[in-house]
Amino acid sequence: MLNLPILRWGQPYTSLDQDTVVHFITGEALARVSQANAGLLGRDMRLAPRARKVLAEIPIPELIGLMKKAADLYLNDALPMGDGEQTPDEFARHQSASTGLPEHMCKANMTKNHFVLSRMDQILDSLTRGLPTEILTRGYGRESRGVMVSYQAQAPVLGLVLPSNSPGVHTLWLPVIPMQVGLLLKPGPQEPWTPYRMAAAFLKAGVPKEAIAIYTGGGDIGAEVVRRAHRSMIFGGTATVERYKGDVRVQVHGPGFSKILLGDDVVDQWEKYLDVIVDSVFLNSGRGCINCSGIWASRHTREVAAALAERLGPVEPKPPEDPTCGLAAFTVPGAARSIWAIIEAGLQEPGVQDMTTRFGPRLVERERCGYLRPTVIHCDSPDLELANTEFMFPFVSVVRCPQEQMLEKIGPTLVCSAITQDQQWQRRLIDAPHIDRLNIGALPTLKLDWLQPHEGNIVEFLFRPRAFQASVEAVAV
Amino acid sequence: MRTATPKVGLSARVQDATERLDAHVRDIIEWHFNHETGCPFWLDFASTLNWDPRREIHCFADLRKLPPFEDEWLRGGPIRRWVPKGLGHLPAYVFETGGTTGVPKSRLAMEDFRIDYEMFSETLPDKYFPRDGNWLMLGPSGPRRLRLAVEHLCQHRGGICFCVDLDPRWVIKLIKQGRVNEVEMYKAHVIEQAVTVLHAGHDIRCLFTTPKLLEALAEELENQGTSIRGLGITGVFAGGTEFTPQFTRFAMEELLGEGVYMTPTYGNTLMGLACSKPVSAEDGYKISYYAPQPRAVIEVVSFEDRDRVVSYSKTGRVRLTTLTRETFIPGFLERDEGERERPYDAYPWDGVSGVRPFRQLAGTTTVGVY
Numbered sequence: 001m002l003n004l005p006i007l008r009w010g011q012p013y014t015s016l017d018q019d020t021v022v023h024f025i026t027g028e029a030l031a032r033v034s035q036a037n038a039g040l041l042g043r044d045m046r047l048a049p050r051a052r053k054v055l056a057e058i059p060i061p062e063l064i065g066l067m068k069k070a071a072d073l074y075l076n077d078a079l080p081m082g083d084g085e086q087t088p089d090e091f092a093r094h095q096s097a098s099t100g101l102p103e104h105m106c107k108a109n110m111t112k113n114h115f116v117l118s119r120m121d122q123i124l125d126s127l128t129r130g131l132p133t134e135i136l137t138r139g140y141g142r143e144s145r146g147v148m149v150s151y152q153a154q155a156p157v158l159g160l161v162l163p164s165n166s167p168g169v170h171t172l173w174l175p176v177i178p179m180q181v182g183l184l185l186k187p188g189p190q191e192p193w194t195p196y197r198m199a200a201a202f203l204k205a206g207v208p209k210e211a212i213a214i215y216t217g218g219g220d221i222g223a224e225v226v227r228r229a230h231r232s233m234i235f236g237g238t239a240t241v242e243r244y245k246g247d248v249r250v251q252v253h254g255p256g257f258s259k260i261l262l263g264d265d266v267v268d269q270w271e272k273y274l275d276v277i278v279d280s281v282f283l284n285s286g287r288g289c290i291n292c293s294g295i296w297a298s299r300h301t302r303e304v305a306a307a308l309a310e311r312l313g314p315v316e317p318k319p320p321e322d323p324t325c326g327l328a329a330f331t332v333p334g335a336a337r338s339i340w341a342i343i344e345a346g347l348q349e350p351g352v353q354d355m356t357t358r359f360g361p362r363l364v365e366r367e368r369c370g371y372l373r374p375t376v377i378h379c380d381s382p383d384l385e386l387a388n389t390e391f392m393f394p395f396v397s398v399v400r401c402p403q404e405q406m407l408e409k410i411g412p413t414l415v416c417s418a419i420t421q422d423q424q425w426q427r428r429l430i431d432a433p434h435i436d437r438l439n440i441g442a443l444p445t446l447k448l449d450w451l452q453p454h455e456g457n458i459v460e461f462l463f464r465p466r467a468f469q470a471s472v473e474a475v476a477v
Numbered sequence: 478m479r480t481a482t483p484k485v486g487l488s489a490r491v492q493d494a495t496e497r498l499d500a501h502v503r504d505i506i507e508w509h510f511n512h513e514t515g516c517p518f519w520l521d522f523a524s525t526l527n528w529d530p531r532r533e534i535h536c537f538a539d540l541r542k543l544p545p546f547e548d549e550w551l552r553g554g555p556i557r558r559w560v561p562k563g564l565g566h567l568p569a570y571v572f573e574t575g576g577t578t579g580v581p582k583s584r585l586a587m588e589d590f591r592i593d594y595e596m597f598s599e600t601l602p603d604k605y606f607p608r609d610g611n612w613l614m615l616g617p618s619g620p621r622r623l624r625l626a627v628e629h630l631c632q633h634r635g636g637i638c639f640c641v642d643l644d645p646r647w648v649i650k651l652i653k654q655g656r657v658n659e660v661e662m663y664k665a666h667v668i669e670q671a672v673t674v675l676h677a678g679h680d681i682r683c684l685f686t687t688p689k690l691l692e693a694l695a696e697e698l699e700n701q702g703t704s705i706r707g708l709g710i711t712g713v714f715a716g717g718t719e720f721t722p723q724f725t726r727f728a729m730e731e732l733l734g735e736g737v738y739m740t741p742t743y744g745n746t747l748m749g750l751a752c753s754k755p756v757s758a759e760d761g762y763k764i765s766y767y768a769p770q771p772r773a774v775i776e777v778v779s780f781e782d783r784d785r786v787v788s789y790s791k792t793g794r795v796r797l798t799t800l801t802r803e804t805f806i807p808g809f810l811e812r813d814e815g816e817r818e819r820p821y822d823a824y825p826w827d828g829v830s831g832v833r834p835f836r837q838l839a840g841t842t843t844v845g846v847y
Contacts, residue, residue: 016723039692
């Protein structure tokens with residue numbers, strides 16, 4: 001069993017409070033994880049400015065080079081993990097064993113992280129819109145068009161309160177170190193693996209150890225991270241989103257309520273788009289905020305739902321090491337049952353129908369985990385409770401709604417794939433402020449362009465553009 | 478209560494303590510169920526039984542013959558139903574616990590809080606809690622017993638006690654409403670007052686505080702370029718279920734450092750104060766609490782059967798019995814759980830370690846608010 005210490009800005013610290021991460025099938029103890037107390041984290045925040053200082057001593061292009069090196073180390077090398085070492089295969093196995101995600105999906109996430117790290121130059125260039133990198137270091141400078149600009153770092157470190165159940169989100173914080181901002185990581189209790197492995201890869205590549213801290217612990221530690229860091233990113237449910245709404249210090253990543261809208265001009269050919277719909281709902285076991293949880297159309301919705309159910313309904317749980325396993329397990333005791341209870345309550349409403357019933361029970365309970373098999377719901381109206389719901393498994397509502405009401409009814413939508421050639425409607429979609437990522441055409445909601453921002457531009461979150469004037473001789477730095 | 482240096486074996490001392498406890502139980506039962514000395518509540522209660530506690534209860538174990546004590550009995554009035562006739566001539570205090578919403582639980586008191594804290598005083602090392610040293614009471618005030626008790630402890634040791642107001646009911650309300658910024662503002666307000674007093678030249682040497690406030694005070698002082706030790710404080714008396722071994726280690730190693738002695742305690746308005754066995758790095762900062770027996774008794778009982786004490790080192794719910802002439806509360810189930818600890822030389826009776834919120838109530842209880 002591995003022992004994972006707290007990392008206090010590079011210094012390992014073994015706590016007297018320990019949490020054990022176990023295999024969701026066998027119950028085998030995989031790691032003993034030191035648990036921080038809030039005071040420890042608070043006290044160490046005095047060292048946060050040092051994180052930016054040591055990073056600022058390394059030019060950004062050099063840090064980008066270190067990210068590329070770290071990418072290969074992360075993907076291919078055996079790296080330190082607490083008091084032991086972990087090969088890439090062991091990493092995927094451990095991550096799968098504690099999060100319930102099938103091993104091949106864990107490996108796919110590794111490839112995704114590698115992709116982002118190894119293209120960091122292009123990603124930063126795109127997110128900064130070609131800003132010379134030394135402007136982020138110095139805080140001011142002239143753009144290529146000759147205009148003086150200033151970007152002021154808003155915090156020496158970014159706090160991250162990471163989830164247990166979605167290893168796909170880690171790409172979001174990978175550009176932070178090359179922007180010379182330190183990392184204050186609070187891993188999800190079931191997923192300590194990625195923060196530790198990524199930190200090990202960064203350190204081996206040459207990132208200063210003083211730039212990275214990892215505080216494992218309970219909910220109080222997450223709250224302390226947000227309280228202490230001037231900028232933090234947190235992952236959670238709707239309640240978390242509501243709690244931090246309007247707090248400029250916090251970027252909240254909650255449910256996506258991502259959707260595919262079929263325009264009236266294409267809906268009669270809905271069968272053409274079935275593959276895109278299936279992929280959007282099912283890939284990555286439906287766990288991501290970019291997975292599709294709603295298909296909206298004005299007609300043929302019952303046929304669409306039936307066809308989807310035909311494709312997804314028969315899917316069954318398989319062992320996590322099976323390369324054809326498509327379903328992740330819920331490893332938190334009682335989680336699958338609770339979710340199913342919410343769905344069952346919603347199904348009582350008139351106008352709602354579970355189209356997957358004929359393929360057997362959706363809730364499958366095992367000794368230490370539970371599964372929810374893909375579930376397709378048909379909703380006669382957009383006003384029904386289950387019409388706009390998201391759960392962390394392949395769950396989708398096919399909603400009948402007139403096109404002219406769709407934009408009013410869909411609510412906040414992280415990814416909207418609108419399949420339509422109706423130019424007037426496209427205009428309205430482009431203008432809709434409650435849609436974050438917009439795809440026009442038959443694009444899966446999961447398809448990301450890494451050169452574009454996700455739920456806010458991280459550069460703008462960490463650096464504030466402001467006015468700056470100086471006579472040349474007065475500027476000494 | 479600390480007993481004399483052992484000259485006999487531990488088992489004999491345990492036996493002796495048990496006999497003293499049983500004798501004390503007989504005395505307390507005689508007092509509370511006697512029409513000349515008892516309080517209206519227990520006399521009325523006895524009239525509903527078809528047996529006489531004074532005839533049937535001869536030892537501590539016999540207290541199980543009484544039906545379970547219900548904490549709801551402590552809510553609401555009239556408060557005078559708890560005044561023992563034999564003590565009716567003494568000035569009475571009422572102390573409250575809980576009460577963020579609804580009617581708080583009350584405990585009537587005359588001298589108990591003074592006696593409890595005088596006994597506790599005997600456990601404090603003079604080197605770190607100097608006689609005549611002044612104190613700062615940085616904890617909950619208002620209707621809580623702690624405020625007066627700490628002040629009495631200080632006075633008993635010859636010092637003068639400075640105090641800061643702190644209303645935990647308001648803090649709990651803010652937390653429940655998610656008003657985190659206001660909680661922080663209130664904490665800063667409390668700490669600011671404490672720092673002002675500490676800097677005011679009053680030669681304060683001892684401190685009562687809670688884990689959260691200890692952290693906040695240490696941080697603020699450090700931001701000002703000084704420390705708790707730097708301001709001359711050498712003794713810290715602290716309480717709260719957040720006193721985990723990890724917190725204790727953190728406080729001793731990083732907040733206090735060499736030269737400051739900290740003694741965790743476990744207590745409440747009903748029980749009084751349980752002292753901890755000295756905490757050390759060698760013992761993994763384990764905290765074991767021992768009640769001031771025979772005035773109060775801590776038992777660790779099965780979650781399923783409140784009358785069955787669990788085996789040593791096993792986990793159970795904390796059950797508390799208060800046995801003073803002012804207050805008789807048999808078998809009160811606390812909102813905490815922990816592991817049963819063996820008697821040892823200084824405290825030859827059972828203790829409890831690893832105290833934390835009772836798992837079935839943990840989600841509904843707001844702890845560590847101040």
